[in-house]
Amino acid sequence: GAGVSQTPSNKVTEKGKYVELRCDPISGHTALYWYRQSLGQGPEFLIYFQGTGAADDSGLPNDRFFAVRPEGSVSTLKIQRTERGDSAVYLCASSSNSGGADTQYFGPGTRLTVL
């Protein structure tokens, strides 16, 4: 595609529910990143994939958060037993490689609200 897309753009859920957030990276990009951006703060790294495997998941806050990228393209961020503190904008980015010089292209994000 022309850019990184994320669906849904907004998601409202109730505390304790399960949610899935989807990211479609730029075609051909092997690296994919998830970030969480809380209100008034900069993005916080969660996880990144090189191909199908999670190369670094050190940013995932706890075991309620999980992400997959089964075919090396689309990725899904999964949050179990959501809590009000999970409310944030979840950003996805992709790049052609994962080196320090590679430019990350960001999607518009999914705003998650947990009531």
Next chain:
Amino acid sequence: AQTVTQSQPEMSVQEAETVTLSCTYDTSESDYYLFWYKQPPSRQMILVIRQEAYKQQNATENRFSVNFQKAAKSFSLKISDSQLGDAAMYFCAYRDNYGQNFVFGPGTRLSVLP
């Protein structure tokens, strides 16, 4: 751990004037990359400019330029001839040479006054 600090939560500039946004960072690495991203209300992060730490020359992209002071660990962004479309949140970010440890600062909200 690497940290990025932006000491100006908000800045304003008159249209056509110049403004400088500050950023400092902390790292023990010698090779790394620094970035300025712009985030308009649409939420989409847009890369403004990038600096490789091994390059002494300051990066420039049209009206945007940086003042990179490696010893001081300072990386400020200068916007010349400010335009209304420059109004946004600006984030300074650090990334190590291996593509790990991508750390963002807390951001500076820039307003451009007509």
